[in-house]
Amino acid sequence: LDRAKAEDLRLFTPGPVDLSSQARNGLAMPVEHHRTESFESLLLRMLEDLKQAFRTSDEVVALTSSGTGAMESVVASLFSPGDRVLVPVSGKFSRRWAGICSAFGVEVAEMSLEPGTGPSAEAIRERLTEDSRIEAVLLTHSETSTGSLTDLECLGPLIRDVGLEQGREILCCADCISSLCVDELRKDDWFVDCAVSASQKGLLAPPGLAFVCLNQRALGRIEASGRSGYYFDLGRYYRDPSRSPFTPSVSIARAVHDSLEHLLALGLDNVVEANRSGAAGLRMIVEHAGLRPVAREQSNAVIAFWVDDVDPERVAAILLADHGIVVAQGQEELQGRILRASSIGKGKADIVGFGRALEATMAGLGRRFTLDDIIQDLETTLEGSRLWESRQ
Numbered sequence: 001l002d003r004a005k006a007e008d009l010r011l012f013t014p015g016p017v018d019l020s021s022q023a024r025n026g027l028a029m030p031v032e033h034h035r036t037e038s039f040e041s042l043l044l045r046m047l048e049d050l051k052q053a054f055r056t057s058d059e060v061v062a063l064t065s066s067g068t069g070a071m072e073s074v075v076a077s078l079f080s081p082g083d084r085v086l087v088p089v090s091g092k093f094s095r096r097w098a099g100i101c102s103a104f105g106v107e108v109a110e111m112s113l114e115p116g117t118g119p120s121a122e123a124i125r126e127r128l129t130e131d132s133r134i135e136a137v138l139l140t141h142s143e144t145s146t147g148s149l150t151d152l153e154c155l156g157p158l159i160r161d162v163g164l165e166q167g168r169e170i171l172c173c174a175d176c177i178s179s180l181c182v183d184e185l186r187k188d189d190w191f192v193d194c195a196v197s198a199s200q201k202g203l204l205a206p207p208g209l210a211f212v213c214l215n216q217r218a219l220g221r222i223e224a225s226g227r228s229g230y231y232f233d234l235g236r237y238y239r240d241p242s243r244s245p246f247t248p249s250v251s252i253a254r255a256v257h258d259s260l261e262h263l264l265a266l267g268l269d270n271v272v273e274a275n276r277s278g279a280a281g282l283r284m285i286v287e288h289a290g291l292r293p294v295a296r297e298q299s300n301a302v303i304a305f306w307v308d309d310v311d312p313e314r315v316a317a318i319l320l321a322d323h324g325i326v327v328a329q330g331q332e333e334l335q336g337r338i339l340r341a342s343s344i345g346k347g348k349a350d351i352v353g354f355g356r357a358l359e360a361t362m363a364g365l366g367r368r369f370t371l372d373d374i375i376q377d378l379e380t381t382l383e384g385s386r387l388w389e390s391r392q
């Protein structure tokens, strides 16, 4: 892949996504030494900005890893072998919580859900009431394998209330890796004790940094759990968040810092609204093409859709070869049955362009639809995503 060709590709994948121009420029800066005042102050500003993005007053720490490293650090640091946690599983990423727990000897009470659905308040309350050994619920805010959004606003307070009613502490942990700056998220108001995220999705930066945000309840568990692991022991990172215990990815930190400063200057609510508008437009295109979305409650991070009798690999191959558009396949049990497209950070012109490309691709496969039939409604729906056009 040469540079000119790479410049023409558009990532409609749900992470990594195309970089903001701020992230790209940040990456071009020289590498700084991590034990300098200037880098420590950059890291501190990045962490302060992340607090705003999570809407929290709790400290955030950064790990040099992809998002899964942050998930692993939470399991390794907050729980001990034999502890029991509830994990609603509705796709690849929620299943990952369960897999990490098993690897650390943490018992999983699994709740199996249909792909595209999220756990209901009634079901969570029932499981917590009948199983008094459960110490935490591990949720996936935006399940990126299906595009389904979990109702954290309802479940966070519910988990806390059940704990209060029963006189025990039940922690609410949420994977917010694809939802940060993408879907509405209010960590403190929603009583989320522990949230994790990563650099390569809503922050429009490259992969390489992961973030953890713990409140006092969650921090209290670090010592109590007896700790395990070394690199991913959160106790080390929380000792002094601005002084990373190991060499952090300084270049990615710069990119995240510069990108996030820009997002916050645009306004977090405006950014989420732009992503909502883009996702609504994308969903409209897909539905008009006669393809059914997988998710019942739609996250703004990705639209996953059933391809029925069309071969998803052919659709993806044509989008790439003829239009320079990269989309994602289904994973695990959904492989070969769905495609996934993300409009994170994409403006109106990009998304209409995606619609034209899908129209041509589907026509080539004998499944005609006419984008012009919906173009006016589509343009109205995409008004909010114009925010991204001020990005360059």
Ligand SMILES: *Cc1c(COP(=O)(O)O)cnc(C)c1O
Residues within 6 Å of the ligand: 015, 066, 067, 068, 069, 093, 140, 142, 143, 144, 175, 177, 178, 198, 207
């Ligand atoms: C992207 C993503 C992850 C993390 O994947 P990494 O490849 O480790 O960065 C985890 N959970 C969700 C919901 C995601 O979207």
